[in-house]
Amino acid sequence: MDKRDFYQTLVQQVDAITAGESDIIANMANISAILFNALDDVNWVGFYRMVDNELVLGPFQGQVACIRIPVGKGVCGTAVAEGKTQVVEDVHQFSGHIACDAASNSEIVIPVFVNEECVAVLDIDSTVFSKFDQQDAIGLQQIVDILQQRSH
Secondary structure, three states: OOHHHHHHHHHHHHHHHHOOOOOHHHHHHHHHHHHHHHOOOEEEEEEEEEEOOEEEEEEEEEOOOOOEEEOOOHHHHHHHHHOOOEEEOOHHHOOOOOOOOOOOOEEEEEEEEEOOEEEEEEEEEEOOOOOOOHHHHHHHHHHHHHHHHHOO
């Protein structure tokens, strides 16, 4: 199965499981579980929520994680500050990377917007270098889009 088909299947699963549910935290929890179980070579999948102008740990699957991340710090904080997806092939080369799990080597972070305000980020870490590419960014954005639509 190619990545486009793979993500289409995940989008359908996320759409079905979140249908009729507007609670963003409940939807984040199920999305984390779906992605953690479907993606190969990932060691952390979850969300950080914006609370009082900093990122605070939300629903996730994986190892214990950093609880708070300032906006502009690390890959997650950079995604919020820039308002755009971050695809990092080697987190060890990312200036200001916050190492919550030393086994992580690559990362993708996608901002979540509700009413044009960044309310969270989807963060996925992999033990494999260069795990994520543009196709991952597109597929995961479709999943974030569903979360955003359900959260209005």
